[in-house]
Amino acid sequence: xxxxxxxxxxxxxxxxxxxxxxxxxxxxxxxxxxxxxxxxxxxxxxxxxxxxxxxxxxxxxxxxxxxxxxxxxxxxxxxxxxxxxxxxxxxxxxxxxxxxxxxxxxxxxxxxxxxxxxxxxxxxxxxxxxxxxxxxxxxxxxxxxxxxxxxxxxxxxxxxxxxxxxxxxxxxxxxxxxxxxxxxxxxxxxxxxxxxxxxxxxxxxxxxxxxxxxxxxxxxxxxxxxxxxxxxxxxxxxxxxxxxxxxxxxxxxxxxxxxxxxxxxxxxxxxxxxxxxxxxxxxxxxxxxxxxxxxxxxxxxxxxxxxxxxxxxxxxxxxxxxxxxxxxxxxxxxxxxxxxxxxxxxxxxxxxxxxxxxxxxxxxxxxxxxxxxxxxxxxxxxxxxxxxxxxxxxxxxxxxxxxxxxxxxxxxxxxxxxxxxxxxxxxxxxxxxxxxxxxxxxxxxxxxxxxxxxxxxxxxxxxxxxxxxx
Amino acid sequence: xxxxxxxxxxxxxxxxxxxxxxxxxxxxxxxxxxxxxxxxxxxxxxxxxxxxxxxxxxxxxxxxxxxxxxxxxxxxxxxxxxxxxxxxxxxxxxxxxxxxxxxxxxxxxxxxxxxxxxxxxxxxxxxxxxxxxxxxxxxxxxxxxxxxxxxxxxxxxxxxxxxxxxxxxxxxxxxxxxxxxxxxxxxxxxxxxxxxxxxxxxxxxxxxxxxxxxxxxxxxxxxxxxxxxxxxxxxxxxxxxxxxxxxxxxxxxxxxxxxxxxxxxxxxxxxxxxxxxxxxxxxxxxxxxxxxxxxxxxxxxxxxxxxxxxxxxxxxxxxxxxxxxxxxxxxxxxxxxxxxxxxxxxxxxxxxxxxxxxxxxxxxxxxxxxxxxxxxxxxxxxxxxxxxxxxxxxxxxxxxxxxxxxxxxxxxxxxxxxxxxxxxxxxxxxxxxxxxxxxxxxxxxxxxxxxxxxxxxxxxxxxxxxxxxx
Numbered sequence: 001x002x003x004x005x006x007x008x009x010x011x012x013x014x015x016x017x018x019x020x021x022x023x024x025x026x027x028x029x030x031x032x033x034x035x036x037x038x039x040x041x042x043x044x045x046x047x048x049x050x051x052x053x054x055x056x057x058x059x060x061x062x063x064x065x066x067x068x069x070x071x072x073x074x075x076x077x078x079x080x081x082x083x084x085x086x087x088x089x090x091x092x093x094x095x096x097x098x099x100x101x102x103x104x105x106x107x108x109x110x111x112x113x114x115x116x117x118x119x120x121x122x123x124x125x126x127x128x129x130x131x132x133x134x135x136x137x138x139x140x141x142x143x144x145x146x147x148x149x150x151x152x153x154x155x156x157x158x159x160x161x162x163x164x165x166x167x168x169x170x171x172x173x174x175x176x177x178x179x180x181x182x183x184x185x186x187x188x189x190x191x192x193x194x195x196x197x198x199x200x201x202x203x204x205x206x207x208x209x210x211x212x213x214x215x216x217x218x219x220x221x222x223x224x225x226x227x228x229x230x231x232x233x234x235x236x237x238x239x240x241x242x243x244x245x246x247x248x249x250x251x252x253x254x255x256x257x258x259x260x261x262x263x264x265x266x267x268x269x270x271x272x273x274x275x276x277x278x279x280x281x282x283x284x285x286x287x288x289x290x291x292x293x294x295x296x297x298x299x300x301x302x303x304x305x306x307x308x309x310x311x312x313x314x315x316x317x318x319x320x321x322x323x324x325x326x327x328x329x330x331x332x333x334x335x336x337x338x339x340x341x342x343x344x345x346x347x348x349x350x351x352x353x354x355x356x357x358x359x360x361x362x363x364x365x366x367x368x369x370x371x372x373x374x375x376x377x378x379x380x381x382x383x384x385x386x387x388x389x390x391x392x393x394x395x396x397x398x399x400x401x402x403x404x405x406x407x408x409x410x411x412x413x414x415x416x417x418x419x420x421x422x423x424x425x426x427x428x429x430x431x432x433x434x435x436x437x438x439x440x441x442x443x444x445x446x447x448x449x450x451x452x453x454x455x456x457x458x459x460x461x462x463x464x465x466x467x468x469x470x
Numbered sequence: 471x472x473x474x475x476x477x478x479x480x481x482x483x484x485x486x487x488x489x490x491x492x493x494x495x496x497x498x499x500x501x502x503x504x505x506x507x508x509x510x511x512x513x514x515x516x517x518x519x520x521x522x523x524x525x526x527x528x529x530x531x532x533x534x535x536x537x538x539x540x541x542x543x544x545x546x547x548x549x550x551x552x553x554x555x556x557x558x559x560x561x562x563x564x565x566x567x568x569x570x571x572x573x574x575x576x577x578x579x580x581x582x583x584x585x586x587x588x589x590x591x592x593x594x595x596x597x598x599x600x601x602x603x604x605x606x607x608x609x610x611x612x613x614x615x616x617x618x619x620x621x622x623x624x625x626x627x628x629x630x631x632x633x634x635x636x637x638x639x640x641x642x643x644x645x646x647x648x649x650x651x652x653x654x655x656x657x658x659x660x661x662x663x664x665x666x667x668x669x670x671x672x673x674x675x676x677x678x679x680x681x682x683x684x685x686x687x688x689x690x691x692x693x694x695x696x697x698x699x700x701x702x703x704x705x706x707x708x709x710x711x712x713x714x715x716x717x718x719x720x721x722x723x724x725x726x727x728x729x730x731x732x733x734x735x736x737x738x739x740x741x742x743x744x745x746x747x748x749x750x751x752x753x754x755x756x757x758x759x760x761x762x763x764x765x766x767x768x769x770x771x772x773x774x775x776x777x778x779x780x781x782x783x784x785x786x787x788x789x790x791x792x793x794x795x796x797x798x799x800x801x802x803x804x805x806x807x808x809x810x811x812x813x814x815x816x817x818x819x820x821x822x823x824x825x826x827x828x829x830x831x832x833x834x835x836x837x838x839x840x841x842x843x844x845x846x847x848x849x850x851x852x853x854x855x856x857x858x859x860x861x862x863x864x865x866x867x868x869x870x871x872x873x874x875x876x877x878x879x880x881x882x883x884x885x886x887x888x889x890x891x892x893x894x895x896x897x898x899x900x901x902x903x904x905x906x907x908x909x910x911x912x913x914x915x916x917x918x919x920x921x922x923x924x925x926x927x928x929x930x931x932x933x934x935x936x937x938x939x940x
Contacts, residue, residue, distance in 0.1 A: 006547070024887075025854060060625075063536065071526060080486040091739065101821060101823050102708075102823075103708060103822055103823035104821045104822045104823040104824075104854070105705060105711070105822075106821070137663075147471050148657050148661075150655050150657075153657065154654065156716075158632075159655060160628075161661070162628075162632065172916065175915045175918075176915065177913060177915040177919065178851040179913070179916060179917055180819040180914060181821075181891065181892050182891065183819045183820075183854060183891075183892065183896070184624065184819070184853045184854055185624065185629060185819045185822065185850075185853050185854065185855045185893070185896040185897050186619065186819060186895070186896065187618050187668055187895045187896060187897055187898065187899045187900070188893055188894060188895045188900060188908060188911075188912055188938075189894075189900060189908065189916065189917075189920050189937075189938055190668065190669055190673075190919075190920045190923055190924075191618075191631070191661075191664045191667065191668050192916060192919055192920070194661045194664035194665070195660060195661055195665055197661065197665070198657055198659075199660055199661075199662050202747075203660075215711050215712050215715060217715070229878055234573060238573060240574075241575070241685050242685050243758070244758065245685060245687070245716075245717075245758030246626075246715075246716040246717075247715075247716075247758070249766075264481075288713070288714065288715030288716075289767075297759075298552065315745065348933070349653045349654070349655045349656060351571060351574045351576070351651075351653065351655075352574045352575075353571050353573035353574040354574075362654075365787065380655075383654045383655050384574070384653060384654055385655045387655075388759075421651065421652065422653065423651070423653050423655070423656040423658055424656075424658060425656070425658045426653070427655050427657055427658045428654040428657065429657045430657070430658060430659060431509070433507055434658075434756075438659065440656060440658065442646060442658055443648060443649070445641065445645045445646065445647040445648075446647055446649060446659065446662060447659075448645075449641070449647065449660075449662055449927065450659050450660045450662070452662075452831075452926040453660055453665075453923060453926060453927070453928055455926060456922040456923060456925060456926030457919065457922055457923070468659055468660075469659075
């Protein structure tokens with residue numbers, strides 16, 4: 001490799017951290033293996049200053065930068081294109097927890113910290129960092145923030161955005177903005193923090209963050225309820241919010257077919273209550289007092305729900321092992337789907353009140369368009385976020401189904417999402433996968449504002465070009 | 471008045487809503503009467519479309535727009551300058567609650583809705599809109615969002631920013647962005663909502679918002695604790711967070727001199743416990759279960775706090791009237807200060823863990839610089855937000871004191887804020903009052919990013935020019 005910028009990288013961060021030879025597929029291919037690109041180089045800076053030096057070199061040479069954390073994203077946002085002219089800037093060596101301030105309930109961590117390590121560092125200090133999602137063993141906090149990750153605790157604690165108080169960012173010009181404040185109130189100008197969060201590396205490179213911590217709950221209980229319909233699940237959510245208030249930390253819904261797939265492919269998980277019920281709900285209650293208190297509140301809720309008819313049967317986990325198994329069932333839905341065959345994934349959100357009509361209307365449109373199509377609806381109902389996935393009809397060739405039907409199915413689903421006031425990307429982001437789709441579903445005024453901001457902050461268009469804004 | 475734009479305004483929104491004659495001081499003078507400007511006209515559009523027509527007319531004629539809600543701001547951000555060339559665009563006729571979605575826990579309200587009316591509309595639906603602050607009887611939700619208002623419930627529910635899911639905005643070009651989503655998750659591009667929130671009308675005009683609602687708590691209890699020091703108050707906060715979790719909805723600290731002023735000017739309020747204690751704390755506990763439960767938890771907390779030595783004495787309000795009186799004492803601190811004479815206000819935030827050293831260091835610097843100076847420290851300690859106010863020495867001429875000492879005192883206080891990792895504006899914003907000060911205390915990189923965004927979205931510089939960015 002003889003691009004003149006490579007020597008600048010080598011002298012800035014050391015030749016051993018400028019990867020150009022050998023198998024770079026771990027950095028060049030996305031997690032779902034939807035795209036394999038080719039990088040000019042993979043850069044692994046060891047400090048914010050080194051990262052800034054890399055960005056300055058890229059700016060000087062007009063080289064595009066693809067920031068990458070754990071490379072676990074689902075929308076092809078963190079791998080290079082096929083041109084061989086983009087560099088991957090990996091944050092994984094920026095992995096220090098810079099400090100925990102227990103009295104301020106904050107932690108400052110570098111972007112490349114693996115989420116699970118951030119959670120553990122909080123726990124070691126007797127505190128909670130609540131962000132939790134399937135990829136937590138390999139995704140990084142920088143990637144979580146760049147994508148504004150959601151996960152299973154959003155109902156109580158919010159998205160990654162709500163869990164961050166301050167950022168350190170390298171701008172597309174290679175300047176370092178130190179906004180690592182541990183302040184809960186700071187009204188001194190525009191909200192740069194939230195502009196970078198969720199911008200998917202297109203406006204700058206997040207190198208560190210100050211995160212919010214919480215006291216550890218005294219007890220955490222999990223329940224599993226069979227509900228007669230998705231409308232009943234929404235009613236149960238309302239009751240749970242009233243009975244449990246902010247102790248309600250999880251509310252996950254799964255349709256019968258999703259659970260049937262788990263039962264089929266992972267029978268050892270012993271999915272409860274699914275056979276007699278069109279939907280099941282997993283509820284989590286995090287209590288500040290005690291397990292006994294949590295159990296009493298759960299029982300009061302479930303009694304009221306049974307009486308109101310929005311629950312037909314329910315179990316409360318009796319042990320930590322049982323609770324873990326219930327969560328394991330929920331987390332096995334995508335795996336069971338994969339075991340069943342290729343499928344089409346959607347990550348959508350709808351105002352919670354409109355979810356029943358959305359599911360009914362969209363199910364009807366799809367089954368009408370494609371007889372025998374199988375729908376795997378599940379997700380974070382408490383946040384209005386469904387993974388509304390579509391599986392080929394029983395016995396059909398799944399690859400052929402994807403090839404011929406994916407576009408049509410996306411149009412039906414996204415059209416219905418738009419008609420019901422929803423979003424075509426709830427928590428996964430836009431990346432390059434949805435960048436061309438976005439203009440059909442987002443107001444033109446909003447896109448123009450986004451383009452103006454991108455043009456102002458990254459006039460050379462070197463930060464993750466083509467992602468978010470096609 | 472014969473400016474050619476006036477006829478365009480009159481035909482767009484009706485001549486009776488284009489005010490140019492008579493006493494316009496309600497719109498031209500700020501609430502604290504620090505500045506009296508002169509408006510070309512006061513525009514009172516009756517719809518978003520009318521507001522957009524006004525903005526388009528201004529853009530065509532290069533006329534600057536000062537958006538104004540209840541005009542209760544404290545940083546001179548919503549009154550025109552003295553040139554007679556700026557229009558005030560008042561949102562007060564945009565005052566409809568467009569709808570409440572109870573199952574989605576959202577309300578859509580127009581920008582000119584008075585905060586108290588928003589709170590009431592939520593209560594009428596059996597729900598809570600938690601934003602609460604002293605000016606709630608006359609401030610508007612649009613102004614609250616433009617300024618990212620804080621108030622007394624931030625500890626549990628966040629600032630205005632965290633209470634908003636979507637916005638409708640008129641851009642500086644007069645386009646309408648309808649971002650009135652009721653979604654809790656939406657990762658389809660840059661966070662325009664949070665960019666407008668807190669931008670103080672300098673990037674566009676907020677005309678409506680979709681707001682988060684919460685279940686009403688079952689009971690709300692208030693306690694008052696005497697604490698031996700500000701460090702003990704911080705310890706008490708940690709204990710309260712551990713014992714009450716998210717039920718802790720208020721944590722207000724007041725120094726002895728602040729309470730002495732309340733006692734002096736409002737003896738009928740019967741301030742408890744202040745005489746024997748350097749600081750007092752007001753705690754609020756919002757319980758999802760019952761008053762009995764709230765009381766039991768408060769008692770457990772206060773017992774533990776007495777034992778730990780961070781509380782020397784405490785009372786729990788026995789009735790709603792007693793609770794109201796305790797809050798009334800807290801809210802009377804600024805009024806008692808005013809009754810005592812002119813004073814210098816600061817609205818600062820500091821990482822909570824560093825507040826004790828900040829108070830000690832800054833008190834020392836000020837008493838050394840100005841013998842006899844009197845410090846009125848109080849505020850939302852749970853958010854790290856202090857109103858660190860400065861009163862002239864006993865018997866001194868307050869006006870003369872302000873004239874000669876304000877700049878020097880601000881430099882001492884803000885310098886100490888910066889040294890302790892804090893912000894010079896926690897919840898009041900920048901306006902024109904602090905626009906020239908900001909560059910001394912905010913990183914240049916952040917200011918450059920802000921200027922780039924302003925230039926990209928408002929290239930004519932017609933939206934509230936000179937505010938936030940001088």
